Amino acid sequence: MKVLVPVKRVIDYNVKVRVKADGSGVDLANVKMSMNPFDEIAVEEAIRLKEAGKAEEVIVVSIGVKQAQETLRTALAMGADRAILVVAADDVHQDIEPLAVAKILKGVIDAEAPGLVIAGKQAIDNDMNATGQMLSALMGWSQATFASELDIDGDAAVVTREVDGGLQTIKVKLPAIVTADLRLNEPRYASLPNIMKAKKKPLEEKAAADYGVDVSPRLEIVKTTEPAARQAGEMVGSVDDLVAKLKEKGLV
Amino acid sequence: MAVLLLAEVTDGALALDATAKAVTAAAALGDVTALCVGSSAAEAGAEAAKIDGVARVLVAEDASLGHRLAEPTAALIVSLAGDYSHIVAPATTDAKNIMPRVAALLDVMVLSDVSGVVDGDTFERPVYAGNAIQTVKSKDAQKVITFRTSTFDAAGTGGSAAVETLSVGASEGLSEWVEDKVAASDRPELTSAKIVVSGGRGVGSEDDFKIIEALADKLGAAVGASRAAVDSGFAPNDWQVGQTGKVVAPDLYIAVGISGAIQHLAGMKDSKVIVAINKDEEAPIFQVADFGLVADLFQAVPELTGKL
Numbered sequence: 001m002k003v004l005v006p007v008k009r010v011i012d013y014n015v016k017v018r019v020k021a022d023g024s025g026v027d028l029a030n031v032k033m034s035m036n037p038f039d040e041i042a043v044e045e046a047i048r049l050k051e052a053g054k055a056e057e058v059i060v061v062s063i064g065v066k067q068a069q070e071t072l073r074t075a076l077a078m079g080a081d082r083a084i085l086v087v088a089a090d091d092v093h094q095d096i097e098p099l100a101v102a103k104i105l106k107g108v109i110d111a112e113a114p115g116l117v118i119a120g121k122q123a124i125d126n127d128m129n130a131t132g133q134m135l136s137a138l139m140g141w142s143q144a145t146f147a148s149e150l151d152i153d154g155d156a157a158v159v160t161r162e163v164d165g166g167l168q169t170i171k172v173k174l175p176a177i178v179t180a181d182l183r184l185n186e187p188r189y190a191s192l193p194n195i196m197k198a199k200k201k202p203l204e205e206k207a208a209a210d211y212g213v214d215v216s217p218r219l220e221i222v223k224t225t226e227p228a229a230r231q232a233g234e235m236v237g238s239v240d241d242l243v244a245k246l247k248e249k250g251l252v
Numbered sequence: 253m254a255v256l257l258l259a260e261v262t263d264g265a266l267a268l269d270a271t272a273k274a275v276t277a278a279a280a281l282g283d284v285t286a287l288c289v290g291s292s293a294a295e296a297g298a299e300a301a302k303i304d305g306v307a308r309v310l311v312a313e314d315a316s317l318g319h320r321l322a323e324p325t326a327a328l329i330v331s332l333a334g335d336y337s338h339i340v341a342p343a344t345t346d347a348k349n350i351m352p353r354v355a356a357l358l359d360v361m362v363l364s365d366v367s368g369v370v371d372g373d374t375f376e377r378p379v380y381a382g383n384a385i386q387t388v389k390s391k392d393a394q395k396v397i398t399f400r401t402s403t404f405d406a407a408g409t410g411g412s413a414a415v416e417t418l419s420v421g422a423s424e425g426l427s428e429w430v431e432d433k434v435a436a437s438d439r440p441e442l443t444s445a446k447i448v449v450s451g452g453r454g455v456g457s458e459d460d461f462k463i464i465e466a467l468a469d470k471l472g473a474a475v476g477a478s479r480a481a482v483d484s485g486f487a488p489n490d491w492q493v494g495q496t497g498k499v500v501a502p503d504l505y506i507a508v509g510i511s512g513a514i515q516h517l518a519g520m521k522d523s524k525v526i527v528a529i530n531k532d533e534e535a536p537i538f539q540v541a542d543f544g545l546v547a548d549l550f551q552a553v554p555e556l557t558g559k560l
């Protein structure tokens with residue numbers, strides 16, 4: 001079985017995001033970019049399936065600007081076998097929407113025929129939480145989102161999902177789309193020798209047009225603004241002071 | 253314009269707070285039809301009919317719809333979609349699982365976690381862990397939306413909408429429910445509680461989390477946690493507050509032993525009053541706190557519980 005893992009290049013989760021003064025978006029020029037943290041977890045899970053003999057090949061795909069090849073190299077250094085870069089934008093500020101991403105991924109699936117796709121649950125830039133579900137719909141496959149445990153059991157996957165009430169376990173027919181939540185695993189770091197080796201692993205470059213997908217956005221971004229700022233309040237000296245303040249406010 | 257709203261139904265019961273908050277958001281868009289789905293959903297339908305602003309209720313009951321599996325629920329919604337300009341739901345994990353699937357089947361984009369309605373096409377939503385707010389205008393003919401419940405007030409319950417029962421077609425059986433692990437609790441629900449007490453890595457262990465729970469119980473509060481506390485096994489996953497956990501905006505949020513990473517702030521910075529208890533005076537949580545107390549939590553929290 002081949003496992004396909006879509007990985008997105010996003011602003012690093014440690015970077016403090018700055019909204020541009022003219023409301024046109026956030027500033028991505030010269031900021032640190034990394035693999036979406038959920039996608040690292042997805043890559044790790046796919047590699048573990050391969051190490052456990054349950055998958056033969058791990059293919060990583062990224063859709064966006066040319067620089068996303070760095071993200072793919074990171075995934076290859078972690079242990080993925082080969083990579084596909086679909087160049088669909090020439091400016092880092094142009095984010096490809098989940099619907100278009102899902103359509104391109106469908107094209108990749110049609111060509112590669114993986115038995116399982118593991119995506120991240122959410123991209124930490126657009127916070128959309130949609131691509132896996134959309135891809136599953138386009139394929140007519142089953143879906144298991146927000147996974148914290150994944151087991152392959154013959155022609156099915158047993159997945160424990162993090163849901164509002166706690167945990168839910170479902171069994172989905174393969175091929176399926178799984179999306180990774182935070183507690184699925186702890187991703188490994190790529191070792192230096194593996195980073196060197198990754199440079200020689202195959203990375204194929206494609207364009208959105210190769211899949212016949214129109215990536216023009218359905219959601220026009222009218223403006224981007226800063227959220228209402230919160231002022232730091234006061235420091236209290238003791239528990240008694242705190243209790244007094246809360247009583248004053250009628251909160252307790 | 254007509255709005256189809258997927259009501260939040262869990263094991264046959266309506267989650268009134270989440271549903272009523274989404275109704276408030278949806279009512280700005282048109283007449284609201286609430287859809288209650290489950291292996292049993294009639295009781296939930298009767299409850300939903302009472303929410304002010306709900307014009308009509310549809311009840312769909314079938315064993316295949318029992319655990320809100322995405323595939324049959326999305327298929328059902330798509331079969332009804334033709335009559336509606338907007339298809340919406342509260343942004344719960346169930347709806348986040350289902351609604352993007354609905355959107356893709358309709359060939360439209362989904363608008364996730366919408367926090368403001370500008371007009372029928374234009375919406376506000378937080379991005380980058382709430383560090384920016386985007387106003388987006390949808391060019392799609394139909395809009396599929398999940399509403400961030402923490403920013404809308406719950407609609408009242410004095411209504412009496414008509415309830416209709418739908419007949420449901422056979423399901424494809426792509427997935428199968430195995431089990432739920434849900435801890436019953438007498439505490440208020442995290443996303444609707446007036447007070448939330450959250451603990452972080454600083455609490456140190458599952459056992460020590462009891463001091464957080466004791467404070468919460470004294471206040472009649474819900475208990476929350478940071479990701480680090482959940483990852484370390486101090487607290488269950490459904491207590492996680494943040495960018496990728498639950499988003500809360502209670503009257504009072506008490507953060508104990510939590511440093512205040514942006515991913516945590518994303519889930520609680522709209523709380524009316526924030527209290528932080530942390531032994532590190534440099535902790536970023538103090539920058540958003542209305543009242544900060546630099547103290548060892550093992551001393552301060554039991555003292556606070558005792559003095560309330």
Ligand SMILES: Cc1cc2nc3c(=O)[nH]c(=O)nc-3n(C[C@H](O)[C@H](O)[C@H](O)COP(=O)(O)OP(=O)(O)OC[C@H]3O[C@@H](n4cnc5c(N)ncnc54)[C@H](O)[C@@H]3O)c2cc1C
Binds near residue numbers: 454477481519548549
């Ligand atoms: C993709 C992604 C998604 C994430 N999503 C979330 C999310 O949804 N929610 C979330 O919370 N985090 C999330 N995080 C994690 C986040 O970045 C932080 O790592 C996490 O919030 C830290 O938790 P913490 O504050 O409990 O731990 P720490 O940062 O370790 O802070 C512990 C605090 O406890 C204090 N402390 C220690 N001992 C005591 C004591 N005895 N008395 C008083 N204070 C004490 C310390 O001074 C410190 O400030 C996410 C991260 C990523 C990458």
Ligand SMILES: Nc1ncnc2c1ncn2[C@@H]1O[C@H](COP(=O)(O)O)[C@@H](O)[C@H]1O
Binds near residue numbers: 036
């Ligand atoms: N441009 C992209 N390239 C590759 N994978 C993507 C892209 N956008 C989204 N994904 C995948 O879809 C997941 C969810 O993203 P989103 O729906 O945008 O929150 C991510 O964690 C990735 O696995």
